[in-house]
Amino acid sequence: MDMGVVRSAVISNDVVKVEITPTYSGCPAMDVIGDDIKAALKAAGYASEIELILSPAWTTDWITPRGRKALEDYGIAAPLGPEADKDVLLNGKRIVKCTNCGSQNTRLVSQFGSTACKAQFQCDDCQEPFDYFKCLK
């Protein structure tokens, strides 16, 4: 929910109807997310239907402050704004903070990280590799 991927979840005729929106179209994680939601609802005694909603497109603005903190706590740098993102990804400016030590002495390793919505960074102070969640708007 804090990622903004779950757009709605309402109970209708004893069935929970859940709408989810991918972070980007074709995200391979959506089937797993849907299955995880179905399993959690089933464990709580609810039948459910999952619907994939592509419009409006997901944006990183939908990540809640708690979601951003959860990302950072887990070791994924939360998205900066769109202009800062261009500076970081295209001009190599050192703005993204290392999620391990907090240093801004970090560099882009790859435009794509472990998923297409993230980029791979490394901290030049503590050497920790980490993902940066790209700004999508």
Place this chain on the structure above:
Amino acid sequence: MTTTEQNIDQKLIPILEKVSDPRNSCIINHGYGRGAFGSH
């Protein structure tokens, strides 16, 4: 906590939050450079 555009039945929030837990989220579990997905 939800974004303003979300429409989530209050009764379902505790259930869905379990799925949102970073330790359970497949979005995040693929992170930290050890993911199931590479550059594409």
